Amino acid sequence: MLAAARAGRHALLVAPTGAGKTLAGFLPTLTELVEAPAEGLHTLYISPLKALAVDVQRNLLAPIDEMGLDIRVETRTGDTPHERKVRQRARPPQILLTTPESLSLLLSYPDSLTMLAGLKTVVIDEVHAFATGKRGDLLALALARLQRLSPGLRRVALSATVADPDGYRAWLAPYGDIDQVTLVQGEPGAKPDIAILLPEGRVPWAGHSGTYAIPQVMAEIETHKTTIIFCNTRGLAELIFQQLWKVNELKLPIGVHHGSLSLEARQRAEQAMADGRLRALVATASLDLGVDWGDVDCVIQMGAPKGSSRLLQRIGRANHRLDESSEAVLVPGNRFEYLEARAALDAVEAGELDPDVFRPGTLDVLAQHLMACACAEPFDGGDMLHEIRAALPYSALPAETFESVLQFIQDGGYALRAYDKFKRLTRGGDGLWRVTLPAFVAQHRLNAGIIVEAPMLEVRFRNGRRLGKIEEGFGNSLSPGDTFFFAGLALEVERVEQTDLIVRATAKQARFVSYMGARLAITATLAQRVRTFLHDRSQWRRFPDDVREWLEVQEARSALPAPGQLLVETFPHEGRHHMVAYSFEGWNAHQSLGMLITRRMEALGLKPLGFVANDYALAVYGLEKIEDPAALFSPDILEHEFVDWVQGSALLKRAFREVAIIGGLVERQHPGKKKSGRQVTFSTDLIYDVLRKYEPDHLLMRAAWQDARARMTDVGRLAHLLDTAAETMLHVDLQRVSPLAVPVLIMIGRETVAQSSAEDALLMEAETIAAEAMRVD
Template sequence: MAILPHIFTDWFASKGWSIHPHQQDMLDRADDPALLLIAPTGGGKTLAGFLPTLADLTQNDHAGMHTLYISPLKALAADIKRNLRTPVEEMGIDIRIEDRTGDTSQTQKKRQRADPPHILLTTPESLALLTSYEDAPRMFAGLKRVIVDEIHALAESKRGDQMFLALSRLQALRPDLKRVGLSATVEDPAAIAHLLAKHPDPCDILHADPGPPPDIKMLVTDEPPPWSGSGGKYAIPAVLEEVKKHKTTLIFHNTRAQAELYFHNIWLANEDQLPIGIHHGSLDRQQREKVEQAMVDGHLKAIVCTGTLDLGIDWGDVDLIIQVGAPKNVKRLVQRIGRANHRYNAPSKALLVPANRFEVVECVAALDAVHAGALDGDPRGPGPRDVLCQHILIRACAGPFDAGALFNEISTTGAYTSLSRAEFDACLDFCATGGYALRAYDQWKRLQQRPDGQWQLRDPRSALRIRMNIGTIQDTDTVKVRWKGRGGKPLGEIEEGFAATLTQGDTFLIGGQIVRYDSLREMTVQVTRDAAKKPKIATFLGTKFATSTQLSHRIIEMFQQDSWPALPPHTSDWLTLQREVSRLPEPGRLLIESFPHDNRIHTAVYGFAGRNAMQTLGLLLTKRMEETGLNPLGFLATDYATLIWGLDKITDPAPLFDIDALRNGLDTWLAGNAVMKRTFRASATIAGLIERNLPSNRKTGRQATFSSDILYDTLAKYDPDHLMLQITRQEAMRGLVDFGRIEEMCARIGTRIDLIEHSRVTPLAAPLMLEVGRVPIKGLAEEKLLAEEAERLMTTAGLPPEPKKKEWRVPF
C-alpha cells in the first residue's frame, strides 16, 4: 500500500476526514498505464485522480508540467482550480496550478507555453491547439499524467474523439504517460476503458462505493400536467414552494429556449421576490461568472439552467435538483441529480416535473431506471473521419511528419483502432489536395510531401488559419423566414434543424400563418402563402434531445402492467381507458391506430424511436403512401409516435415498413432537401474544407452556408464519391435523421404490425391531435383555446372532464 505523505494525513485529520478506499486505490495504482475510476458524485473522485500527482510533487522535484487535467467545461476547469488550490495552499505546498481555456488571456497563454505550470487544467479544444505548436515537445517534456474528468460526457461527442486523438500525440511524445479517467455515470465501463487506453494496453476499472440511492420523486402539484406542451408552466407555484424550503435549487431544462421562457414565467410568478438567476451557454461570460459567484456566495435561492451545470461543478449549498420536462436520458438525469448534496454518502435530492401527460409516463419509467441503477447509452461507432482530417492538419502545424508513424499513433486510439490504412490515406490525400474535384484550387492544397517522404504544410502561413478553426463544436443556428421575393417581409425564425428537413412544397406554421416552403438561400427560408387549413408538417416546441432507446423500451414494458400504482390517477385512468377501447403498445410489435377526424383519416404509428427517427419515419411513410396511391396531407412527430393525416385509409401497413424500401426512400429524400447540405457544412467545417474563423474576421453563418452550398453542389455533380460526401452521408444517417433507430424498430417488430381501426380519436392519440396545426397565439388567449380544445378532444376520446385541482402522489 502506498503511504500518503504526513503533510496530507495531517491535513485530512485537521478537517476530520480520512482517505476513502477508492482514493487509496488510486494512490496504490499510480503506475498503471491507464485507470478508470467510477465514483459517485461527491465521492472525492477528482481528489482521487490528483492524489498521486500531489504526492509525487510533494516528495520529488519536478521541472515543467507534471499533470494535465482535461474537462468538458471551462467552468469546471475553473472550479477545479479553485478547489485544488485550497488544500495545496493550506498545506503550504509549492505547486503552480493554472487553467488554460478560451477565457485565458493571450499574455498568460504565452507564458504557459514558455514556463508551464506543474498542473494545467484545460479543455479538449485548448489541448488540440497546444499540440499544434512547434514547441509542443518542449512544453510537454516532463508530462507524467493526464486526468480526463467527466469522461462519459466527452466520450459521447466529437469533442471526445478530438481529445483522444490529442492524447495519442501526447503519448508519442511521452511514451510512459499515465492516463486516468473519472466519472460518476458510465453505462458501459468497458467501452469507456477501451477509449481511454492506449491500444493494445489494458485499462483497469475501479468502482467506488456507490453510496446511498438518490432521493428522487415526482413533484406533487395541485394542477395536473397539460395534455400537450413542453414548458412545465403549470407547476411553477409548486416549484416556488420547493425553492422556499431549500437553500439552493437548480432548475434544469433541456434547451436554452425552454430555460429562458421558464425563467421569464417563474420571475413573473415570484411574488416573494426570491433571488433567482439563470445560467446557460448563450449568456455572456461576465453574466455567467456573476451568477456563478452569487451561487458560491449563497446569494441565490434558485438557478434556472441547462447542461452548463450538468457536470462536476460544486456550486454553493445546492440541496435540491428540479428537472423540468422528461429527462430523455437516464444517464443525464443521474448526472444532474448528483449536483445536489455534493457530499460523500449523502443522498442527492431531486424532483421531476413532467411537462405533459405523456411525459408523466416517461418520468416514472426514468425513476424506475434510476432506482434499478440502469443507465442508458447507444454505441457511437467508429471514429469520425472529419475529426481525423482536422487532427492531420493539426499535426502538420507542429512540423513535418511521417505518414506511417502518424497512422500508427492514431491506431492506438480507441475509436480509431479499426481504421484501415486506406481510410487514413484518403484523409491524408484530402488534407493535401482537397480531393479529385478540388485539386485545381490552391486554397485546398494544404500539405505537400518532401523528397524524404515526410509531409509538411505547403505554406507555413496556413498554420494560423488552421489553428483559428480548431474544434468540433458547431453553432446551433436559426434561420430567418421571409416571404419569397426581393425585399420579402420577415416572418420570424425557425430552427435550422427543422428547416433542413423541408422539401419544396411542404407547408408549416409560423406566426399563426400556414406557409409553403420554396427554398433555403443563404440562411433564409423563402416561403409563399398557402390557403391550407392545416400544415403538412406540424412541429411542436419540444426538446432537441431524443428519448433513449433503453428508456423507450422501459416505457413500453411499463404499458404491460395490469395497473399503474406509480402513476397519478389522471394518467393511469388515461392508459386504462386506452386499453379498454383499443390496446397499448407491446414489446416486439408495432401498434397503428386509424380513425376519422375533421373529414380526414388519421393514422397514429407508435414507434417509440425518438423524435428525430419518428420525424424521419413520417417523411418516409408519407412518401411511400404517395407512391402507393394513398393521399397523405401531412404529419407530425414526437418521441413516441408519428401522426399522419390524409384522404385514404391504410389497409395493409406491412409494405410501408419494408426496410429496403424505406432505405431507398431515404436516399431519394436526402438528395432532395437541405439535410445533406447542413450536415456537409458541419463536417466540412470540422475537416478544414470551410473556415469559419479568418485572420481578419469571422465568417457569418450566411457566408459559411453560401460557400458550403457551392462546394456541396460542385462535389455532388463532379465527384459524388468524394471523401467529404462519404462522411456527410454517414453523419446524416446517424445524426439528424437517426435512421439507425428506424432500422432497430423494424428489426424489432418484423411483420408483427397491429392495425386497429376506430370510429373516433383514441385516448392515446388525443394528445397528438392537440399538436396538429397548433397556432402560437400569445398570452392568456392561447392557454384558454388550448384548454378548450384539450377538453373537447378528451371528451371525444372518452375521458371525463378533469376537476380543476386534483392532488396525487407517487410511491417513490
C-alpha cells in the same frame, strides 16, 4: 487511485457524485509534486466544459493553499487571454486545466512538443460526456500524440455514470488494451430522494414545458437554500425563467444559464452561485456536468429526463455529500412524460444506466488532427498511421483510408485540386508531410474545433455590452421594433449590423427565441420501461388516478401494445384520416419516419397533409383513409425514399457544412474578420454542389452521409423499427380518436410553443380532444 499511480498503471475511477472523484484523480499528482518538487508541466486535466475547468481550479486551489504547497494551477480554454497562452508554453504551470479543443490547438504549436515531453499524467473528468462522440475522437487522437511525446504518460479517467466500464477502459488504454487500465470503483452513496410533482394530482394531456406547475416550482425554491431548475432546451430555459419571475412575490434572486449566453453572463451566474447569492438558477445541459456548488440542496427537472444517466448527472448537482440523499423533483409535461419520469425513477432505483455506443472515429476529425500535427512539425505518414491506431476509435483504420485523408488535406480531392486554397499539405523529397504555407497554420488555429454551432448573431446593447448569441435563422426573422426574451430580459430590436443584433431593454410583451439544436430523444432503455408500463397492469396502481383511467379507457376502446409490438391506430378526426404509430423510437427517428411515410403516401395517392411526432408516437394525417399501414412501413423505405429524401433535403447539406468546417475545407474566420453564417453556408453549399456532381464519393461526402444517417436521424432505431414492423404490427381501425393518441394529436399545427398564452390555448384544445377520446360508448 494512489496504488494504481505508484504501480504506474492507467486508471478508470467510477464513483457517485459527491464521492470526491476529482480530488482522488489529482491526489497522485499532488503526492508526486510534494515528494519530488519540479518545474514544468506535470498533469493535464481535461474537462468537457470550460466552466468545469474554472470550477475545479477553484476547488483544487483551496486544498493546495491550505497545505501550503508550492504548486501552480492554471486554466487554458477558449476564454484564456492570448498572452497567458503564450507564457504557458514558455513557462507552464505544474497543473494545467483544459478542454479537448484547447489541447488540440496546443498540439499545433512547435514549442508545445517541448512543453509536453515531460508530462506525467492526464486526468479526464466526466469521460462519459464525450468519449463516444466527435470530441472523444479528437481527445483520443490527442492522447495518442501525448503518449508518443511522453511514453511514460499515465492516463486517468473519472465518471459517475458508466454503464460499460470495460468499454471505457478500452477507450482509455493505448491500443485498446484494457489490461493496462485499473478499474477503481467507489462506494455507492445514499440513494437520491426523487419525487414527481403533480399539482392537484392531475397530469396535463399536452405540452412539454411543465409551466402548469410554476407556482409549485416557486414554492420549492422558497423552501430550499439553492435550487437548480434544469430544462432540456435553451428556449424552454428562457420561458421558465420568465414564468418564475411572474410568481416571484418574494423577489428572490433567480438567474438563467445556457450555452448561448455571453461568457460574462455565464460567469456572473456561476460566481453568484458559488458565492451563495442566488436562490435558484434555471439552466440547460450547460450545467449537466460536475460544476459543484455545495449549497445546492434541490434539483428540479422541467419536462421528461430522456435518460436515466442524464437524470443521475443532474440529480448529482444537489447535495455534494456522499452520506446524504440528493433531493430532486421531476415535472412531467404530459401523460406520456409522466410514464417516462416514473420509468426514469425506476431505472435510477435499479442502478440501470443508458448504454454507451462506441463507434469508429470520423474522418473529418482525423483531418483536423493531422493538420494540427503538421502545424507543429513535419511528420512521416507511416509513423503517423501507427500513432493514430493507438487511439481506439481509429484502431482499425485501413491504410488506404488514411492515405485518402492525407490526399484530401493535400489538394482537396479530385474535383477541387485546381484551387490553391485547398492545398494545405505538401509531401517533400524527404517523404515528410508539412504545411504548404504559413498562412494555412494561422487558418487552422483560427478555425479548429469540433463544436459547429448554427450560424449565430451577437446580441448586444448600443453601448457594446454583449448578452450572448442567437441563431441567424431566428435573428433574420426579426425587424426593428420586434421584441423577444433573451438572457432573462425583454429586448427590442433597434437594428441589425452584419453579424450583430443591436437591442435595447423594453417593457413590451415579447416572444421566445427558437433554436434549431438537436433535440434530446428518449433513450431506448427508458422507452422499453415505458412500453412495459403500458402492458403490465400490475404497475398501474402506482400511477395517479387520471393516468390510470387514461390507460384503462385506451385498453377498452382500442389496445395497449405489448413490449415487442407496434400498435398502429387509424381513425377519422375533423374531416381528415389519421394514422398513429406507437413506436417509442424517439423524436429524431419519428421525424425521419414521418418524412419518409408521407413521401410514400404521396406515391400511393393517399394525399398526405402532414405529420407530427413526439418521443413515443408518430401521427400522419391526410385526405384518404389508410387501409393497409403495413405497406407504409416496409424496410425498403430506407433504400429508396430515405436516400432520395436525404439527398433532396437540407439535411445532407447541413451535415456537409459541419464536416467541411471540422475537416478544415471551409474556414469560419479569417485573421481580423469573421465570416457571417450566411457566407459560410454559401461557401459550403457551392462546394457541396460541385462534389455531388463531379465527385460524389469524396471523403467529406462520405463523412456527411455518415453524420446525416447516424446523428441527425437516429437511423439505427429507424432501421430496427422497419425491420420488425411487418411481424409485430397490430392495426386497430377506430371510429374516433383514442386516448393514447391525444398527446401527439394536439401537436398538429402547434409544433412550436411560444407564449404562455399559446400554451394555455394548447391545454384547452387538449381537453376538448381528450373529452372525445375518453368517452366510452
